Amino acid sequence: METSGVVFNxxxxxxxQLQALAERVSRDQEHxxxxxxxxxxxxxxxxxxxxTYSPLQALSESTCRDHAAPAPPPPPPRVQESHSQVPxxxxxxxxxxxxxxxxxxxxxxxxxxxxxxxxMIVTKxxxxxxxxxxxxxxxxxxxxxxxxxxxxxxxxxKRYRYAFHSSSxxxxxxADPVSPxxxxxxxxxxxxxxxxxxxxxxxxxxxxxxxxLDDNGHIILNSxxxxxxxxxxxxxxxxxxxxxxxxxxxxxxxPETGFTAVTAYQNHRITQLKIASNPFAKGFRxxxxxxxxxxxxxxxxxxxREEGPxxxxxxxxxxxxxxxxxxxxxxxxxxxxx
Amino acid sequence: METSGVVFNxxxxxxxQLQALAERVSRDQEHxxxxxxxxxxxxxxxxxxxxTYSPLQALSESTCRDHAAPAPPPPPPRVQESHSQVPxxxxxxxxxxxxxxxxxxxxxxxxxxxxxxxxMIVTKxxxxxxxxxxxxxxxxxxxxxxxxxxxxxxxxxKRYRYAFHSSSxxxxxxADPVSPxxxxxxxxxxxxxxxxxxxxxxxxxxxxxxxxLDDNGHIILNSxxxxxxxxxxxxxxxxxxxxxxxxxxxxxxxPETGFTAVTAYQNHRITQLKIASNPFAKGFRxxxxxxxxxxxxxxxxxxxREEGPxxxxxxxxxxxxxxxxxxxxxxxxxxxxx
DNA sequence: AGATTGACACCTAGGTGGTAATGT
DNA sequence: ACATTACCACCTAGGTGTCAATCT
Numbered sequence: 001m002e003t004s005g006v007v008f009n010x011x012x013x014x015x016x017q018l019q020a021l022a023e024r025v026s027r028d029q030e031h032x033x034x035x036x037x038x039x040x041x042x043x044x045x046x047x048x049x050x051x052t053y054s055p056l057q058a059l060s061e062s063t064c065r066d067h068a069a070p071a072p073p074p075p076p077p078r079v080q081e082s083h084s085q086v087p088x089x090x091x092x093x094x095x096x097x098x099x100x101x102x103x104x105x106x107x108x109x110x111x112x113x114x115x116x117x118x119x120m121i122v123t124k125x126x127x128x129x130x131x132x133x134x135x136x137x138x139x140x141x142x143x144x145x146x147x148x149x150x151x152x153x154x155x156x157x158k159r160y161r162y163a164f165h166s167s168s169x170x171x172x173x174x175a176d177p178v179s180p181x182x183x184x185x186x187x188x189x190x191x192x193x194x195x196x197x198x199x200x201x202x203x204x205x206x207x208x209x210x211x212x213l214d215d216n217g218h219i220i221l222n223s224x225x226x227x228x229x230x231x232x233x234x235x236x237x238x239x240x241x242x243x244x245x246x247x248x249x250x251x252x253x254x255p256e257t258g259f260t261a262v263t264a265y266q267n268h269r270i271t272q273l274k275i276a277s278n279p280f281a282k283g284f285r286x287x288x289x290x291x292x293x294x295x296x297x298x299x300x301x302x303x304x305r306e307e308g309p310x311x312x313x314x315x316x317x318x319x320x321x322x323x324x325x326x327x328x329x330x331x332x333x334x335x336x337x338x
Numbered sequence: 339m340e341t342s343g344v345v346f347n348x349x350x351x352x353x354x355q356l357q358a359l360a361e362r363v364s365r366d367q368e369h370x371x372x373x374x375x376x377x378x379x380x381x382x383x384x385x386x387x388x389x390t391y392s393p394l395q396a397l398s399e400s401t402c403r404d405h406a407a408p409a410p411p412p413p414p415p416r417v418q419e420s421h422s423q424v425p426x427x428x429x430x431x432x433x434x435x436x437x438x439x440x441x442x443x444x445x446x447x448x449x450x451x452x453x454x455x456x457x458m459i460v461t462k463x464x465x466x467x468x469x470x471x472x473x474x475x476x477x478x479x480x481x482x483x484x485x486x487x488x489x490x491x492x493x494x495x496k497r498y499r500y501a502f503h504s505s506s507x508x509x510x511x512x513a514d515p516v517s518p519x520x521x522x523x524x525x526x527x528x529x530x531x532x533x534x535x536x537x538x539x540x541x542x543x544x545x546x547x548x549x550x551l552d553d554n555g556h557i558i559l560n561s562x563x564x565x566x567x568x569x570x571x572x573x574x575x576x577x578x579x580x581x582x583x584x585x586x587x588x589x590x591x592x593p594e595t596g597f598t599a600v601t602a603y604q605n606h607r608i609t610q611l612k613i614a615s616n617p618f619a620k621g622f623r624x625x626x627x628x629x630x631x632x633x634x635x636x637x638x639x640x641x642x643r644e645e646g647p648x649x650x651x652x653x654x655x656x657x658x659x660x661x662x663x664x665x666x667x668x669x670x671x672x673x674x675x676x
Numbered sequence: 677a678g679a680t681t682g683a684c685a686c687c688t689a690g691g692t693g694g695t696a697a698t699g700t
Numbered sequence: 701a702c703a704t705t706a707c708c709a710c711c712t713a714g715g716t717g718t719c720a721a722t723c724t
Contacts, residue, residue, distance in 0.1 A: 121693090124705075128691070161702080187525075210704085223703075239577055263704050264693090271693070281692040283710035459717090462681075466715070499678080548680085561679075601680050602717090609717075619716040621686035 009184045009206075009217035094246040096146075096193075096235040099139035104254040105200055106131050109277060111256050117169065118259035119270045126207030126218040130278045133203040133229055133257065140193030145236040148186035148196065150203050152219055154178070155226035155258055162266035169260065172224065179212050179220040190236050210263060221261040228258045347522045347544070347555035432584040434484075434531075434573040437477035442592040443538055444469050447615060449594050455507060456597035457608045464545030464556040468616045471541040471567055471595065478531030483574040486524035486534065488541050490557055492516070493564035493596055500604035507598065510562065517550050517558040528574050548601060559599040566596045 104110060109131050110118075121127045133150060140146060154175060161172035184206045188195065209218040221227055234249040265271040275281040442448060447469050448456075459465045471488060478484060492513060499510035522544045526533065547556040559565055572587040603609040613619045 130692090275693070278692065280690090280711060282712080284693055468716090613717070616716065618687060618714090620688080622717055 008182065009219075092246045093250070094235055094237075094243050094248040096141050096144045096237075096241070097233060097248060097250045100137065100233050100250050101139050102135045102137050102231060102233065102252040104257065105134035105136060105202075107254070107256065110254070113270065113273060114256040114258070116269050116273065117267055118257075119262045119265055119267060120208055120259045121265070122208045122210040122221050122223055122261045122263060124209060124211045126209045126214070126216060128204060128207055130274060133206065133231065135201050135231055135252070137193075137196045137201060137233065140197055140233070142192060142194035142197070144193050144241070145190045145238065146193055146196060147189040147232075147234040147236055148201060149189075149232040149234060150184045150186070150206060150229055151181060151232070152221060152227040152229055155228050158226070159222075160224045160226065160260060164266075167267065169266075175225055176222045178222070182217070182219050184219060196233075208261065210261070223261050223263050226258065226260050228253060228255070346520065347557075430584045431588070432573050432575075432581050432586040434479050434482045434575075434579070435571060435586060435588045438475065438571050438588050439477050440473045440475050440569060440571065440590040442595065443472035443474060443540075445592070445594065448592070451608065451611060452594040452596070454607050454611060455605055456595075457600045457603055457605060458546055458597045459603070460546045460548040460559050460561055460599045460601060462547060462549045464547045464549075464552070464554060466542060466545055468612060471544065471569065473539050473569055473590070475531075475534045475539060475571065478535055478571070480530060480532035480535070482531050482579070483528045483576065484531055484534060485527040485570075485572040485574055486539060487527075487570040487572060488522045488524070488544060488567055489519060489570070490559060490565040490567050493566050496564070497560075498562045498564065498598060502604075505605065507604075513563055514560045516560070520555070520557050522557055534571075546599065548599070561599050561601045564596065564598050566591060566593070 113131070120129055157175040158171050159173045159175055160169045162168070163170050184203065186201065186203060187205055188201075207216075207218040208221055209216075210221060210223045211218075212220060214220055231252040231254075232249055233252070237243075237248065260266075265274070275284045451469070458467050495513040496509050497511045497513055498507050500506070501508050522541065524539065524541060525543055526539075545554075545556040546559055547554075548559060548561045549556075550558060552558055569590040569592075570587055571590070575581075575586065598604075603612070613622045
């Protein structure tokens with residue numbers, strides 16, 4: 001099923017036309033900077049109403065933060081050299097995607113993680129993301145067919161290490177070599193616009209792995225590196241629906257979904273927030289079994305081991321390495337986010 | 339999503355073109371006899387090598403039984419009156435389906451159930467079939483797109499009752515009114531022929547319900563009625579792949595998959611075979627926990643309640659009602675059939 | 677009396693982080 | 701040192717038939 005360098009998790013449907021189209025989307029962007037002007041980048045509409053939006057700014061900081069918590073600035077995005085085929089001017093969108101927009105679901109939870117410096121576990125067998133990428137779509141043509149793709153681009157070309165003494169990430173060198181990029185195709189693809197817009201689109205089948213030889217179609221990432229997920233909405237032209245010279249897809253980036261891939265959690269507050277918000281980790285929660293599932297805002301007594309001064313007490317300054325947790329991160333409890 | 343009387347479990351993919359095509363397949367056959375000559379009926383190729391095959395005969399008895407067990411003859415198929423649009427002569431198949439064939443997986447298990455008189459539970463919330471319909475396909479064009487559909491046709495127009503005193507099914511009157519027919523679309527649809535042929539195609543998401551008002555897209559059946567599942571392989575023409583005047587689909591019927599819908603099992607030997615072969619029912623098996631999963635052929639000591647002469651000892655003659663279990667049905671133990 | 681429903685114990689299947697062992 | 705792995709207890713989620721209660 002690999003006709004080019006791009007590897008997909010699956011491509012049962014629609015045969016090879018779809019695969020070729022998805023490959024084109026991937027290739028178009030493969031050698032571009034993380035956020036080239038070509039991209040039709042749209043901000044998380046649920047959390048930000050800014051009409052003018054700078055893509056590069058979006059990745060370099062969280063531009064739309066409605067909390068007072070200090071914004072953890074990730075390192076500036078890498079700009080690669082090979083700008084092949086970058087039409088720097090505005091492009092004409094295919095009508096099927098011209099009015100398309102997407103909003104990130106659970107953006108408050110994502111922001112809570114982002115403020116601490118999101119970490120995502122990668123394992124040999126593949127690990128789901130938590131939170132999972134979920135989006136609400138609008139502006140699609142109900143009767144037109146679309147693919148929904150997710151891929152991951154490096155946020156920089158560095159390798160990181162977590163300094164426990166300062167509870168901060170520090171640069172540990174240049175990035176390791178990258179594996180051939182992989183793209184996750186939403187299992188419903190292709191589907192009509194009406195299907196995608198009917199309800200939340202969830203990428204909860206997507207799995208991350210650090211196994212460079214992975215055979216299951218999972219997304220291959222380097223541990224201790226930073227990544228930015230991207231959502232691509234790709235129009236699939238039917239008979240006579242092609243419009244040469246137009247761009248048939250749009251790419252959405254939600255900066256608060258950027259993360260560091262790890263094989264074990266480094267920042268203990270990330271661990272705690274995962275435990276508090278992921279229903280599958282309920283067994284690790286520090287609360288009585290009866291009233292354990294508290295609604296956001298509730299607060300309960302600890303049950304498991306009293307972890308006293310476990311690592312450093314959570315009070316450290318952001319260092320050059322990248323985002324740190326905010327000293328006064330939310331005490332909000334998340335219950336069921338799945 | 340309902341543009342005609344046909345209801346589908348889902349139709350996210352490929353938009354309305356696919357839905358229209360599937361509806362056509364359904365409508366073509368909706369008012370036909372159970373097995374009209376139009377159908378491209380193919381026998382379970384795994385269990386039968388007969389080259390000449392009579393569709394009507396296939397439903398009226400199990401024509402390809404390689405066991406000595408007495409064949410439980412189901413009631414003869416109903417022949418409806420409204421033979422609209424029945425080209426009684428042979429039709430020209432579209433090249434994309436001309437060489438298509440399908441074989442039933444787990445046909446030995448299906449036959450064991452069939453010999454006892456298969457029962458399938460229907461519930462308000464929807465119940466999976468066990469065994470699930472699974473088939474291996476061949477002869478598709480690897481790069482062409484296909485839909486895989488399953489629907490259910492009544493095997494007769496009768497209502498049944500199980501006579502416990504004689505351990506046999508008896509006719510209890512004329513069939514109840516039928517709900518609008520529903521079609522289960524395999525979730526992978528549409529997919530390339532290569533995808534369908536790569537591995538076993540399993541319809542384990544299909545659920546049966548007796549809730550006439552079901553709005554989960556499940557298959558609606560009448561309890562205490564007999565049904566025959568059908569598998570439709572539908573070619574989905576791409577640009578310029580249409581061939582007017584040809585039939586773009588084939589229908590496969592495996593007579594050993596016919597069953598009686600029930601809300602609770604009637605024949606106790608059916609219950610026992612389900613418990614012995616369905617891994618989810620392992621908790622009800624009559625064997626020691628350690629060596630409980632015996633390979634087919636093994637035999638173990640009972641663990642749960644000794645059920646002595648539970649109903650009548652299993653020895654009854656087939657009555658006019660339909661299939662009965664064979665008095666000497668297999669003692670083979672089935673382990674994991676999922 | 678027969679058919680249906682709902683609560684239940686008991687499974688499969690798989691997603692959590694913890695922890696100790698193992699690499700490197 | 702640090703990163704990774706394998707295994708584990710503990711969850712969620714949902715598929716089984718049983719049984720008692722209820723419906724018709």
